[in-house]
Amino acid sequence: MTENFVVGFTIAVGGMGPAIAIGLIVAKALESLGRNPEAAARVQTVMILGIAFAEAIAIYSLVIALILKFT
Numbered sequence: 666m667t668e669n670f671v672v673g674f675t676i677a678v679g680g681m682g683p684a685i686a687i688g689l690i691v692a693k694a695l696e697s698l699g700r701n702p703e704a705a706a707r708v709q710t711v712m713i714l715g716i717a718f719a720e721a722i723a724i725y726s727l728v729i730a731l732i733l734k735f736t
Contacts, residue, residue: 672734679726686719 694712698705 668734672730675733676726676730679729680723683719683723686722687716690715690719 690712694708697708701708
């Protein structure tokens with residue numbers, strides 16, 4: 666019972682940070698596009714790269730949760 670709680674808590678906390686980060690990244694990218702539409706290509710590239718790095722943290726927490734579950 667407690668093992669399942671720890672695994673669920675790990676993935677929940679590990680998913681919250683990247684979700685908030687992705688939301689902030691997209692919000693700031695849209696804000697910058699509103700101010701300077703000519704920079705759309707560059708902003709989009711940097712935004713996608715930032716989202717990928719933030720999502721990697723969620724994948725790390727998934728791996729840790731799976732290690733906790735099956736060891």
